[in-house]
Structures are given as C-alpha cells and as structure tokens.
Amino acid sequence: MPFPTKSSYSAKAAQTRESLANAFSSWENFKLSLQVKDTLAGESTRYIDADPLWMNEDLEPTPPEKRTWDAKTYVLFYFGLAFGNWSLGSTMIGIGLSWWQAIIVIFISQLISAVAMIFNTRAASVYHIGYPAVSRAVFGMYGSYYFVGARAILAVVWYGLQLYSGASHVSNMLRAVFGDSYNNIPNHIPASAGITTKKMLSFFIFWIIHFFFCFFRPYRLTKFFWFKGFIIIPAVIGVFVYCMIETKGNVNYKLQHTSIAASTGWAIMHAINSGLGNTATLITNQPDIARWSKKHRSAMWAQMIKPFAVTISATFGILSTAGINGKWGLELWNPWDLLDAIQDHHNGSGARFAIFLAALTWTVGILGTNIAANMISFGSDAAMLFPRYIDMKRGFFIVEFLAFAIAPWKILASASVFTTFLSGYGLFMASVAAIMIADYYFIIKGNVFTAWLYNPRKSNLHYRYHKGWNIQALIAYVVGIALPFPGFVASLGAKGVNDVGLELYYLGWILSFVTSFVLYIAICKVWPNPNQRAIQEQGLGWEEASHVMLQGEDPDQKDSSEGFHKSPEVVGVKDLDKSNGV
Template identity: 65%
Template sequence: MRAAELRTLAAAKATTFVNAFKSREGFKYFIETRDTTLGQHGDPDSRHIWSNEDLDPTPPEKRTWRWWNYVTFYMGLSFGNWTLGSTMVGIGLNWWQSILVIFGSQTISSIAMFFNSRCASVYHIGYPVVARSVFGMWGSYYFVAARAALAIIWYGVQLYSGASFMSNILRCIFGHKYTDIPNHIPASIGITTAGMLSFFLFWLVHFPFCAFRPYQLRSFFWFKSIIVLPAVWGLFIFCMANTKANLGSVFPSTYSGSKGWFIMYAINSGMGNTATLITNQPDIARWSKTKTGAQWSQLITNPIAVTVSASLGILSTAAINNSWGLNLWNPWDLLEAILDRYWSGTTRFAIFLLAFCWMVSLLGTNIAANMIPFGSDSSMLLPRYITIPRGQYIVEFLAFAICPWKILSSASVFTTFLSGYGLFMASVVAIMVCDYYLLTKGNVFVGQLYHGSKANKHYYYHYGWNLQAVFAYLCGIALPFPGFVGTLGANVSTQATELGRLGWLLSFFVSFVVYYVVCIIWPTKNQRLIKEMGLKFEEQSTETFTASDGTVIVEEGKVVRERSENSDGEGVIRETYGVQKNF
C-alpha cells in the first residue's frame, strides 16, 4: 500500500473515530462493520448478519502469499519445536526412535494439512465459512465457537511461555536489578512481580500485530524464519562445543508392553503440536495466490523442519544435562543455566540475541496458531461488530484476563485437557476433507454460504444442521474419549486407555469412514444436487458466482463486488460497501 493511500486511510479512520463521540449515529457507524455485496444479496430479509469483509472470499489483490511465503512461514513455525523431543523421551523412546517417530508423525500431519488447505486455496474462504458448507449454516457455530474458546486459552498459555524469553532478555540487560525486583504477589497466584513484568512486556509486543490481517504479515513471518534458524543452530553448536559432544546414553528406551500400541501412541503424541495447525489451515491457505501454493510447500517443509529442530533439541539437552548434571528441556531454562555458569558481558549479549530470536519465533507461532484463528472465528460469531483485527484485539485482552500463570501453576488436569483436545478437532478435519474430496467433488456454492434461511437448498440441511456430519463427529470422538477421560484422572479399562492413546488418528479415521458410509446411504440434499447437476471436480471454482437472489458476484481487485449490465449491455462493476459517512 502506497504512502498516500495509508495517509488517506488513516485520516478516514481518525474521522470515523472522532465522529463516534459526536452522535449516536456516529457511534453506531463506528462499531458496526460495513455492509458487503454478499450481505445485501445473501439473506437481506433476515435480522441475522451472515457476511462481512473477512467472511467474504478473499479478493485477488489480497491473495498475496506465494509458495515461497508458505515455505518461510512453515520453516519459521516448525523450527521452534525444540522441546518436542522431550515428549518422545518422556513416554519411553530413545533418541533415534524419537527422531523417527517425530518425522513419521509430522509427515502424517502435513498430509492432513495438505488436504485440509485445498478448499480454502480454491475458494479463498476461511475456516468458519468452510464449516458452514460442511456442518450447516447454524451447525457451524458449535465447531467455530469451540475452536475460538480453546484459542483464547492457548493464546494466554503461549503468552506465558514467551514471557520466559522476555525474562532472559531483561536479565541480560539489567542483571541483578531485574532478578532482585521485590515480589509483592502472593505465592498462591503462581507468578512473581518480575514474572508479571515480563508477561506484560511480551503481551505488549503482540499488541501492534493485532491490527493486521494475515496477507499483511508475509514480511514478519519471513523475518521470523530468517532469525530463528541461526538461533537454534547457534545454541546447538554451543552445547556440542562446550560439552565436547558428551551425549552420554542419549536417553535409552524405557517403554514396556506391546510395541505396536506404543509406536501408535508415540506418533499420536508427536502430532499433538500440529493438531491446531491442521484445523487452522483454511485461515492461512485462503490468502494463497495459487491453488496449490499452500499445499506442496508445507508438505515438504514441515516434516523436515520439525524433525531437525526436535533432533537438535534432543542432542543439545542430552549433552548439557549429562555434562552439567541438570535436567533441562525448555530453551529458556537452558539460557538461564548458561548465564548462571558464564556470567560476562559477552555471554549476556549472546544470550540476549538468542532469547530475542526465540521470543520472535514464539510470537509468530502464537499469532498463526491462536490470534488469527480467533479473529477469524469471532468475525463469524458476531459479524456485524467484529472483523479479524477486532477479534485479535479481543483475544489479546481475554488472554490477559484468564490469568494463564494461574492455570499452569495449579491446574495440571486442565492443561492435560488442552493437550488432548486434538481428538475433537480431528473429527472436524476428517469430515471436511471427506465431504470436499469424495462427496461434493470439490464443489462449493460460495453464494449460498451467506444465506441462512430455509430457502438455501445447499447448506440449510436439517434446520441449519448437517445431521450426517454431527453423527460422524460423535462417532469419531466416542472411541478415544474414555481413554482421554482417563488421562484426566478417571479410572478406565486398559482397552479404553489404549484406544485413547490413538487419539487424533483414531478419531480422524472413524469420522472419515462413518461420514462417507452414512452419506452414501443417506446423502445430504447438497450432495444429491451436485450429483444431479453432473458437476466435475471443482467445477464451481471460478472468479464469479451467483448470490442466493440471483445476482452475479465477481471477485476483483481488493473487494468482492456485484456485476451488472448497463444500457449498452456492457458489464459494469459496482462497489457496494466501504462508503465513508459524515455525521
């Protein structure tokens, strides 16, 4: 965007903000989102709003992500998995078994992401709108709200984790002046005064990023990928050089019991760190310039980057723990240990750089995995008032309000629940992939996704709910659910525990198969219509589509517009939203 355009936009926003305090009409105009073409021609007689700028398909000029942008995005995102090896070692694998399982689990995750990103790449719609096409206009609210609620908690948890790197930075800069800050917070709260300062500063770092949509963050994710690589490799080289690669036993294997069940359990555990990303794919892929840019790039990048990062973490911590007599896994604890052992100006500067790079890495992960999804979800839950940036500001404040330090210090059962929620999302992904590839042949009637009345013959289903999808979802979570409850402290059978350990994989497979079989026997109305129309694969994927009232809509430039004809019969494009008002 040019400087002149930025100044014009800033001036318009400033005028709107000032007018909001001059009159009731001005305040209403300020808090409400602008009407869109799809909103005007989707379901105009309904009091419910189904469209806003961020729910509409991404117009061409905002599809700014090329395949190399996705490579740097996933490189930076995946290369921060330093502690994934601790999960594998913690359940009983040795070092080389951990590396193989991590690569296998990430390959499976990337395959799932590959398929789940296709619909958004082709039709340029985010997860909430994709959910409408599969679960129904009203049924989608449950699946969107559930993801939004979990994003709030995970956003806060990641904020608290990143604050540890901020603590490293502050110690490097201020030394004992930071570490000796008097604590005025009760121990029962779970955080110290110094820790609260670090949390608040890291929270502030997130704040400016709330104003941007994903297509505007390409440069940031590129920057993140550039600085995280030398940080990870640099810390690894230090650990090897300092300890003379004294790896010791490098975590011998300690598991017992059935090897097959255990390997499946380990693979499922390895997928835990990408379960959120698999579900979130539409919110990232919708900004792709091409139909395949978001698919092949991550399929190659993610497994390699995660495996290399986790391997470096395993070897580095093995060397340090064996030589220094410690038991560390988290990189911020390792940085603290280095400062304790080698306190000097040079060391402080080096640790400052490492902590800064790691902090930026975690910042990017939190934005991609939690901030953007919540912004997308909230724009659907309250489309009249919330856009993606507004939703991102909301989660920024909610993450502070939930007091994540209290959750992590006193609610181990709750954090176990958060780690295992992937099995609930696996069923969602399975149904979305099955519906798109096998049952609707990749055909999505975009114009009907903004029409919530019974007249919507494609996506109203049964009173707004796709019952076939709901049934498959319940079946998918039913088998692993008792074992999941067992991880929260309940007494369950051995069989239930083993099924629970299959988690994501079992839930995905069951929901996929059940949904396909049920829809073959009892197809949805939308599936029947597609079959009657004889549509080929992705035949509906064009730059123009028809709204529910018959108006032809075109995706052109920076907006989604109505196409009409003038008296000469020539096509005329009319923009129907974004008008500035004065009060």
C-alpha cells in the same frame, strides 16, 4: 503528497466529534456506530438471499488484491513454525522411547500431519474462504457455531499459554541485559498466584508487543513471516553448537525414560499421536492460512518442509538438553530454562550478548506462532460468531485482553488436569479435519457454493441441511471422538478404564480421524445430505463451481429449480487450471 494542514486536522476533529455525538444520541444510533462495514450494500448478484447479519469482509472470499502469499511466503511460514519445536523430543522420551526412536517417531507424526494439512488446504486455496466459512459449508449454517465456538475458546487459552512461553524468553533477554538487577527484583505477588513480579513484567512486555500486530490482517504480514522464518535458524543452530562444544558431544545422559507400562509398539503409537496432537490445531486451521494464497498450489505443497524442519529442530533439542543435563546435573528441556542455565555458568558480556540474541529470535518465533495459530484463528472465529459487530481485527484485540484475563500462569501453576486436557484435545480436532477433508474430496467433489454461505433461511438449497445442521457430519464427529474418549478421560485421572480403553487413546488422533473420515463417507453414500443431492442432480464434476468463479461468471446464479446455474463455458475448459495455478 501534500502534508496535512491545520485546517484538515480541524475538519477531521470536527467530523469525529459529530460522529460521536450522533452515536450517543440514541440507542439505535449507538448500535449502528458499533457495527462493522456492511459489505452487502449495493451488492445485487454476487450472493443469493444473503443476510447482512451473517457476513462481513472477513467471512467473504478473499479478494484478489489481498491474496499476497506466494510459495516462498508459505515455505518460510511453515519452516518458521516447525523449526522452533525444540522441546517436542522430551515428550517422546518421556513416553518411553530412546532418542533415536523419538527422532523417527517425530518424523512419522509430522509427515502424517503434513499430508493432512495439504488436503485440508485445498478448499481454502481454491475458494479463498477461511475456516468459519468452510465450517458453514460442511456442518451447516447453525451447526458451524459449535465447531467455530469451540475453536475460539481453545484459541484464547493457547494464546495465553503462548504469551507465557514467550515471556520466559523475554526474561532471558532482560536478565542478559540487566543481570542481577533483573534477577533480584523483589517479588510482591503472592505465591498462590503462580507468577512472580519479574515474570509478570516479562509477560506484560510480550503482551504489549502483540498489540502492534492487531492492526494488520494476515495479507499484510507477509514480510513478518519471511523474517520469522529466517531468524529462527541461527538461534537453534547456535545453541545446539554451543551445547555440543560444552559437552564435547557427550549426549548419552538420560536419553531413555520409562513413564508408561506398555510395550514398545504401544509406546510408539502413543508417541505418534502425541506428535499429531502437537499440530492438531494447525491442521484444522489451514483454511485461515491458505485463503491468502496467490495460486492454489502455493499453500498446498509448502507443508512438506514441515516434517524435516520439525525433526531437525527436535533432534537438536534432544541432543543439546541431554548433554547439558548430564554435564551440569540438571533436569530441563525447555529452551528458556536452557538459556538460563547457560547464563548461570557463563555470565560474561560475550555470553550474555549471545544469550540475548538467541532469546530474541525465539521470542520472535513464539510471537509468529501465536499470531498464526491463535490470533488469526480467534479473529476469524469471532468474525463469524458476531459478524455485524466484530471483524477479524477487532477479534485480535479481544483475544489480547481475554488471554490476559484467563491468567495463563495460574493455569500452568495449579491446573495440571486442564493442561493435560489441552494436550489431549487433538483427538477432537482430528474428527473435524477428517470430515472437512472427506466432504470436499468425496462428497461434494470440490464444489463450494460461496454465494449461499450467507443465507440462513430455508431458501438456502445447499447449506441449510436439517434446520441448519448437517446431521451426517455430526454423527461421524460423535462416533469419531467416542472411541478414544474413555482413555482420554483416564488421562485426566478418571478410574475404571481398562487396558483396551487406554490403548484406544494411544491411537487417539489417527483413530478419530480414520473413524470419522470413513463413517462420514459411508453415511453420505447411503443417506446423502441435501447439498450432496443437489450436486448429483446438477451433474457437476470436480470443482466446477470454482471454474465458473475463475472465469468471471456469477459464481452461483440463482435458478428456481437447482439454485446453481452451470455455465456452458465450464464444459471443456481444459487449460483453466493451468492458467490459474491449480
């Protein structure tokens, strides 16, 4: 490849100046210059009555060349997310469980979570569409805005909080390298701000690191998630081994607390739901991850590593911090506090080097989690909320600035009620995931008509529903969150909620999921929605819409009576699933 010449640079510079001049020549030209690529241009048969204002490349199905995630990538991806759950055990012990009860409960909660993730992966792995597109199919062209918008807001908050957590490990590294020079940086920020000068420096460094990843869509981050999955292992095991040597295996200090007046059974249910709440966002986000899969099974079964990885990591966290707390008379659970305490007691060059490596690997782990759980989800959501002006990559940059603007250190320092809300909002996500799974497996029989996902008009035979809202899904959603809601409000400080209300809250995620799941199916059996009726009238079997797509047929050929043409080649294709990795 020839090197760029001076004349080529001059030509590009002239082209840039001409584009800028044209963009600022009028208001209309300025708006056009801000728009993302119009993917509908020149498209005549792939979509039906599509509106370019409702689509962009990140809302459309992922093309084959961008499906770069194979089974190994997904295994390492979920392992990397799971193995960093060092502090989960502290939540369980704080609820009132013994250490061995906490370990069992963690495994049960993560097993339930993994099963839900597997089921919520299928639609995206077959049709290669993200959460916003799946939301349109399930909740309607307009109804999806609530479910996507709510997730986008929460993604901003969690993105900021994860930035702050990662900054704590950056502080570990800076202290390990610079010692007292970092630790004694004078503070010039008021105490009311909830952050010190040295912590702001760490936050800013971690925040800047995220910018590099804003330039890449997930299909280009395969190697990074491989790296993240491997690098977290030595950090967790290394710190655990050190703690066992330092304490000589004595881990019997404060391994049982009692913070709620409840029987062991209700404490266990509360703990299981706390564990599910810890992964509620990830369960709902599955379509944004699974859409990049090479084969359908690649994204589905990799989640089964999660219960084992989370349980092992949390067990290491329980035993390590309990032992150190007992020996040194501390009360800490977070890994960054533990690393700080280790340096307080061992400040030699060897110990500081080990602390630096451990903090580095945990920093990479939090970075990967923040990208997977929050950056990608917000980018997807923003691409749907403003499809002509924001694509996924622009969404990444937007969440970067929004996460800084919300001052997450301020939230953690002064808004205890709000952080309690964040911990309990999993019950809202449970109903969303339940309806998505119920719809795909029991209502539409795995048939998603991607050609209709970009048509907001009344002519949309599948996803217009009732003025753009799937009323059946909304009813199931509201009822699902209503039952545990009083107890949830009580957790925020409200008075007057009786024991029954609190017990329903302890059932939280499971209660919301099961209620919305069963109710949505029951309502649709009695009162079918328009999309369900269309599928019944066409007599479509399991995932026949995907079979047409996989055969290279026009996925949803327009038909005046049904809106979907069932290709004669679909019937009797017995080996199709096998050849396509289903």
